[in-house]
Amino acid sequence: MLSEAKFAETRQCGDCPIRHRAVCARCDSDELVQLDKIKFYRNYEAGQMIAWAGDQMDFVASVVTGIATLTQVMEDGRTQMVGLLLPSDFVGRPGRETATYNVVATSDMTLCCFRKKPFEQLMSSTPHIAQRLLEMTLDELDAAREWMLVLGRKTAREKIASLLCIIARRNAALQMLATEGEITFDLPLTREAMADYLGLTLETVSRQVSALKRDGVIRLEGKRHIIVPDFDRLMQEAGDDGDGGFLN
Amino acid sequence: MLSEAKFAETRQCGDCPIRHRAVCARCDSDELVQLDKIKFYRNYEAGQMIAWAGDQMDFVASVVTGIATLTQVMEDGRTQMVGLLLPSDFVGRPGRETATYNVVATSDMTLCCFRKKPFEQLMSSTPHIAQRLLEMTLDELDAAREWMLVLGRKTAREKIASLLCIIARRNAALQMLATEGEITFDLPLTREAMADYLGLTLETVSRQVSALKRDGVIRLEGKRHIIVPDFDRLMQEAGDDGDGGFLN
DNA sequence: GACTGACATTGATGCAGATCAACCGGGGAA
DNA sequence: TTCCCCGGTTGATCTGCATCAATGTCAGTC
Numbered sequence: 001m002l003s004e005a006k007f008a009e010t011r012q013c014g015d016c017p018i019r020h021r022a023v024c025a026r027c028d029s030d031e032l033v034q035l036d037k038i039k040f041y042r043n044y045e046a047g048q049m050i051a052w053a054g055d056q057m058d059f060v061a062s063v064v065t066g067i068a069t070l071t072q073v074m075e076d077g078r079t080q081m082v083g084l085l086l087p088s089d090f091v092g093r094p095g096r097e098t099a100t101y102n103v104v105a106t107s108d109m110t111l112c113c114f115r116k117k118p119f120e121q122l123m124s125s126t127p128h129i130a131q132r133l134l135e136m137t138l139d140e141l142d143a144a145r146e147w148m149l150v151l152g153r154k155t156a157r158e159k160i161a162s163l164l165c166i167i168a169r170r171n172a173a174l175q176m177l178a179t180e181g182e183i184t185f186d187l188p189l190t191r192e193a194m195a196d197y198l199g200l201t202l203e204t205v206s207r208q209v210s211a212l213k214r215d216g217v218i219r220l221e222g223k224r225h226i227i228v229p230d231f232d233r234l235m236q237e238a239g240d241d242g243d244g245g246f247l248n
Numbered sequence: 249m250l251s252e253a254k255f256a257e258t259r260q261c262g263d264c265p266i267r268h269r270a271v272c273a274r275c276d277s278d279e280l281v282q283l284d285k286i287k288f289y290r291n292y293e294a295g296q297m298i299a300w301a302g303d304q305m306d307f308v309a310s311v312v313t314g315i316a317t318l319t320q321v322m323e324d325g326r327t328q329m330v331g332l333l334l335p336s337d338f339v340g341r342p343g344r345e346t347a348t349y350n351v352v353a354t355s356d357m358t359l360c361c362f363r364k365k366p367f368e369q370l371m372s373s374t375p376h377i378a379q380r381l382l383e384m385t386l387d388e389l390d391a392a393r394e395w396m397l398v399l400g401r402k403t404a405r406e407k408i409a410s411l412l413c414i415i416a417r418r419n420a421a422l423q424m425l426a427t428e429g430e431i432t433f434d435l436p437l438t439r440e441a442m443a444d445y446l447g448l449t450l451e452t453v454s455r456q457v458s459a460l461k462r463d464g465v466i467r468l469e470g471k472r473h474i475i476v477p478d479f480d481r482l483m484q485e486a487g488d489d490g491d492g493g494f495l496n
Numbered sequence: 497g498a499c500t501g502a503c504a505t506t507g508a509t510g511c512a513g514a515t516c517a518a519c520c521g522g523g524g525a526a
Numbered sequence: 527t528t529c530c531c532c533g534g535t536t537g538a539t540c541t542g543c544a545t546c547a548a549t550g551t552c553a554g555t556c
Contacts, residue, residue, distance in 0.1 A: 101393070130378055130382060145318070145349070191534060192533080201514060203514080206534060440503085450504080452543060
């Protein structure tokens with residue numbers, strides 16, 4: 001934990017693992033210098049709240065390492081996850097004072113934070129940042145729309161398979177792996193978080209994971225480690241036959 | 249119809265009804281001149297396809313009048329609407345060759361189209377356009393996330409009430425009306441389209457509309473004209489107690 | 497004025513997933 | 527070592543919405 005913190009504080013943009021994917025991806029070295037002036041790293045522990053919906057938020061940030069979720073909660077407690085933030089994803093909205101959703105660290109994380117006001121100024125003077133942010137936002141919008149199909153029209157089994165596909169794909173993209181042959185990854189979410197993502201109950205999630213395992217679509221090592229012997233088969237189960245692709 | 253077409257062809261930006269809300273909202277008169285060079289109006293009739301998912305699309309556009317929908321369709325025919333395009337909304341994605349979703353004109357419409365290549369060039373030289381597009385995209389993303397809560401966690405009755413709230417609110421925003429006292433509007437969607445939006449069947453939509461009517465939450469004049477005696481009541485039925493607000 | 501087809505309503509029945517409840521297993525604290 | 531708690535699994539039952547089917551309504555048209 002201490003080494004993690006120290007790591008974060010001494011980090012330079014040059015060796016940043018998300019340098020080529022984050023909001024700063026298009027920046028040249030001059031622009032990075034500008035960004036560097038207003039940035040600071042911040043660490044969160046698994047389970048920690050990063051922001052509450054409605055709270056003042058005086059920074060925006062890029063996820064450097066770890067995973068966070070965006071959730072909406074109704075008065076009676078019904079919860080829907082509306083975003084899954086992986087490394088290189090952007091947190092917060094320029095031009096808005098308060099957080100719109102609950103932001104929760106699902107694993108230990110490091111954020112690369114920018115003070116909001118100066119970031120907004122930088123955005124108007126540095127088109128590369130705004131350009132990249134637009135691109136990322138459009139990708140997120142596509143992902144959200146894909147998710148609307150999952151929530152609105154897919155069966156519980158298809159929902160689980162869809163989620164596994166997405167996690168596998170993002171994982172592959174991040175690690176520059178191919179999505180062919182046998183694929184392996186860790187589930188970054190509890191059954192309850194999966195349920196919140198998919199609009200299901202955790203019992204249904206558990207049952208459908210078991211069913212996919214029973215049917216040989218996946219294998220489990222422990223509760224969280226997933227092995228997918230045939231990714232095409234998994235995609236079929238997700239109802240994304242042929243393709244259906246989205247990346248992000 | 250003919251008069252509509254003529255209207256469209258002779259229209260000037262100066263008297264355009266979406267001038268202050270569309271992607272061109274921030275442009276000064278010089279920039280409008282630039283845009284004017286690459287723009288053309290196009291009319292569609294109710295029911296007409298504007299684009300098929302996967303098709304080449306060589307323009308982007310603003311909705312001037314009328315309503316369109318974005319839908320995803322699975323191989324087996326299950327359909328989910330993922331966007332409702334009202335006047336001033338933006339159609340298409342800069343930097344992408346092909347349409348991602350089916351775009352269908354729900355009513356007769358007029359689009360203000362821009363040839364894509366020159367529009368993209370204009371975007372990089374004219375920050376006002378990119379800025380406004382980013383803002384609109386962020387708003388759409390918020391709307392999509394609100395919709396994920398509706399799809400994932402709300403009951404059929406709440407879904408219907410939510411949809412009515414959104415249409416009422418957008419309608420009010422467009423016509424600069426207050427959302428207080430008795431509110432009145434036309435449903436721009438068939439029962440089937442409502443079902444596709446809400447992840448329901450059209451029968452369930454019909455039943456729940458009848459139920460809301462029976463319970464005095466709404467009144468109907470014909471099939472499409474809705475009267476809401478008490479908007480707060482409707483919002484409560486939507487589960488957005490207190491507020492829950494999103495505009496867009 | 498009867499016919500047609502698109503849209504909508506209403507009823508009867510079935511089922512996927514929610515709900516309620518019991519139990520399991522492993523890791524951390526005392 | 528024991529306890530306990532958290533995350534997960536599994537079973538029994540219930541229910542909200544889908545499904546299947548019939549009927550209603552209105553606008554357009556012959």
